[in-house]
Amino acid sequence: MFMGTVGEAANKEANRSLSEKKPTVVFVLGGPGSGKGTQCAKIVQHFGYTHLSAGDLLRAEISSGSENGTMIQNMIKEGKIVPSEVTIKLLQRAMTESGNDKFLIDGFPRNEENRAAFEDVTKIEPAFVLFFDCSEEEMERRVLNRNQGREDDNIETIRKRFKVFLDSSLPVIDHYKSRGKVRKIDAGRPVEEVFESVKDVFTSKNEKAD
Ligand code: ADP
Numbered sequence: 001m002f003m004g005t006v007g008e009a010a011n012k013e014a015n016r017s018l019s020e021k022k023p024t025v026v027f028v029l030g031g032p033g034s035g036k037g038t039q040c041a042k043i044v045q046h047f048g049y050t051h052l053s054a055g056d057l058l059r060a061e062i063s064s065g066s067e068n069g070t071m072i073q074n075m076i077k078e079g080k081i082v083p084s085e086v087t088i089k090l091l092q093r094a095m096t097e098s099g100n101d102k103f104l105i106d107g108f109p110r111n112e113e114n115r116a117a118f119e120d121v122t123k124i125e126p127a128f129v130l131f132f133d134c135s136e137e138e139m140e141r142r143v144l145n146r147n148q149g150r151e152d153d154n155i156e157t158i159r160k161r162f163k164v165f166l167d168s169s170l171p172v173i174d175h176y177k178s179r180g181k182v183r184k185i186d187a188g189r190p191v192e193e194v195f196e197s198v199k200d201v202f203t204s205k206n207e208k209a210d
């Protein structure tokens with residue numbers, strides 16, 4: 001109980017300094033296998049952002065043996081969206097620990113609740129949203145060839161993840177579209193071609209557009 005209170009106070013403090021820093025945040029969204037991680041690695045090299053993948057942070061939390069690990073593992077196996085307080089805490093911690101002030105947040109927000117909770121807790125609004133648009137057929141091919149030993153890269157879980165993406169994540173993209181914040185990229189092309197379009201977004205004055 002006492003520890004919980006101290007932890008919460010520390011968390012609030014870390015969060016206040018995070019919101020005061022007003023970091024630049026770009027959300028990177030797209031279906032599973034659309035190439036978010038691949039393109040983020042290239043953006044990091046060229047534009048000095050720090051890449052935070054919600055999926056990678058959750059997988060690291062499982063490996064660390066955290067008390068939430070089993071719950072997270074079961075949800076990932078089912079392609080379900082992990083409760084936002086878990087994901088938001090991991091993102092906040094990673095942002096606070098990084099010395100940087102520019103972040104690519106990949107695979108988040110995954111639903112409207114994620115989006116509203118993040119804005120509410122951190123008071124951070126994204127500068128813009130990169131949306132990797134790719135056909136399901138191509139995404140399925142890529143994920144089945146990914147070979148990273150992921151428990152969710154099997155055909156049964158992939159189909160569930162596609163459904164979650166369509167039902168829960170596309171509405172988030174629509175929300176930002178109505179605010180003029182979405183930069184849509186045709187992600188069905190080869191990696192270097194996709195990156196040419198990505199570079200255009202980051203080098204144009206669109207980067208800071210409202
Ligand atoms: P995401 O992070 O969106 O799930 P990844 O970046 O992990 O997607 O890409 C999924 C797989 O597809 C990886 O094996 C990656 O090497 C491959 N890949 C990524 N982008 C492309 C592309 N433009 N064309 C072909 N394969 C790609």
Ligand code: AMP
Pocket residue numbers: 032054055056058075076077078079080081082083087106107108109110114152161
């Ligand atoms: P990814 O690595 O982005 O493909 O994510 C893999 C899985 O992690 C998803 O299918 C979800 O189960 C979980 N996950 C990733 N990002 C989030 C998020 N923002 N909120 C909740 N669950 C997530």
